[in-house]
Amino acid sequence: QVQLVESGGGLVQPGGSLRLSCAASGFTSNYYAIAWVRQGLGKEREGVACISKRNNSTAYADSVKGRFTISRDNAKDTVYLQMNNLKPDDTAVYYCAATPWWGLATMNLIYNIWGQGTQVTVSS
Numbered sequence: 001q002v003q004l005v006e007s008g009g010g011l012v013q014p015g016g017s018l019r020l021s022c023a024a025s026g027f028t029s030n031y032y033a034i035a036w037v038r039q040g041l042g043k044e045r046e047g048v049a050c051i052s053k054r055n056n057s058t059a060y061a062d063s064v065k066g067r068f069t070i071s072r073d074n075a076k077d078t079v080y081l082q083m084n085n086l087k088p089d090d091t092a093v094y095y096c097a098a099t100p101w102w103g104l105a106t107m108n109l110i111y112n113i114w115g116q117g118t119q120v121t122v123s124s
Contacts, residue, residue: 024098025077035096037096052101094117
């Protein structure tokens, strides 16, 4: 059974940084994509970043380009989201999500495996 477990959320001041981790287990294929998806209070769900296992390509939402970086450690089966220069608008529950995928990373995928989410709050 595939499982995704997020960690690393918390409270940070505007301009600060956080790193989220997503530990993945149970995958039987090397062809999948993992993304970070966030949902703020009263807001629609928004894809933030995606990484493709097959070729390590990445994709980002315009709202986080230049501030967030998605990466993976294959030896640990863990995907990270480094978030720099955080803004109050980044406040949300951040979910790790996965789906079978063999192409380049894209923000247009539909995910069928989800973690439990981790809260990120950006406030002074």
